[in-house]
Amino acid sequence: MSVPPAGRAVSAQDEVLDLAQQLIRIDSTNTGDSGSSITERTAAEWIAGQLADVGLDPVYVEAGAPGRGNVIVRLPGADPGRGALLIHCHLDVVPADASEWSVHPLSGEVRDDYLWGRGAVDMKGMVAMSLAVLRQFVRDGVKPPRDLVFAFLSDEESGGFFGARWLVEHRPELFEGVTEAIGEVGGFSTTFTTATGDPVRAYLIETAEKGVTWMRLKTRGTPGHASMLQTDNAVATLAAGITRLQQHRFPQIIRPALAEFLAGVTDLTGISFPEDDLDAAVAKLGNLSRIVGATLRDTATVTTFHAGYKGNVVPSSAAATVDCRILPGRETAFYQELGEILGPDIEREWDDLPPVETTFDGALVDAMTNALVSEDPTAAVLPYMLSAGTDAKSFSLLGIRHFGFAPLQLPADLDFSALFHGIDERVSVAALEFGTRVLDRFLRTC
Structure with a gap:
């Protein structure tokens, strides 16, 4: 864990790397075999422990099969009459063959200013960012504008049938009052070249x-x-x-x-x-x-x-x-x-x-845009459609409006899409810290 300067309390940015490393080192591989001995239980119990450490009382639920652990916690907001915001992340990762990697996929190694390991991008990095910000909010007594529901979920990599889909069908009360949500895959930057030959960074927010x-x-x-x-x-x-x-x-x-x-x-x-x-x-x-x-x-x-x-x-x-x-x-x-x-x-x-689709407008879009521009003043922000799927599909069955927003500022030459389920999955430490700052700003104003 990064050590803050003397006299300054630990912040979300200080601990996000350490949290991400610990998560990557927990094997939560989802093989698609419901009888596998590897489940999300250890990761979920670790998350619950990190939340209890700051005084929260999370709910642990196994979704439809032994070991398919999920953790849900609600942070009360200043206006309980407003619809709550769901921040959802999945704990499972796809398999990785260690013989194909430059580092062991469960090492959580930091090399060349990057954090390496299965889940660094998809999506234990975002789990760590969300966890770090939530822990800081509780330590600092931050009361967000509305209720925030954090969900750390199982089985996303196989459709969420032993995760989000099961929870929606069997435990919908855990998401009572939620009207909007953020999750993967969006908020990441891509660099374009303008007509005059200059680079411009745009952040893509998933709306469909x-x-x-x-x-x-x-x-x-x-x-x-x-x-x-x-x-x-x-x-x-x-x-x-x-x-x-x-x-x-x-x-x-x-x-x-x-x-x-x-x-x-x-x-x-x-x-x-x-x-x-x-x-x-x-x-x-x-x-x-x-x-x-x-x-x-x-x-x-x-x-x-x-x-x-x-x-x-x-x-x-x-x-x-x-x-x-x-x-x-x-x-x-x-x-x-x-x-x-x-x-x-x-x-x-x-x-x-089901497919998911919403419009690129409203107060939540403004809050995401403002948080990004506050950290990257020259940034452009654009909507886009994801070709893959996320747990948003399950939560849409509850009428929840969804955006992909897991913010990362990426190097212009990084082939980001190739890292999802790819060999040598990694994320820069600077991107994790940037994303944590953006997420902090966003959740204070959402």
């Missing part, structure tokens, strides 16, 4: 995210000896359907968050984004184009294929999974289109989480 559907496909056929003629081969039927799906291009749809983002980039850089050549124009955004390009249309990507058990035996069935990402407002049309592509011979079942 695509829906997620994990589709399970299955075909059935007549099993038998592979040397004989076959007319209903389950493997061939499924492979043909998957091939049609991968070759299909869903229609380009420009949702408001994308339109506002592109207009903002045009104002900053002079780059135009003609609708008849939007893919090529978005490609000019460099590393950011991976995220933005994926929000131009729905996507459906095959991720697994299982069939057969012996080289000379025709199996009776074949199965595949497809990861579908659906734009807001496109759900009905997407499923109809998918059915036409796959045809009647491919069985379909799925788990889904």
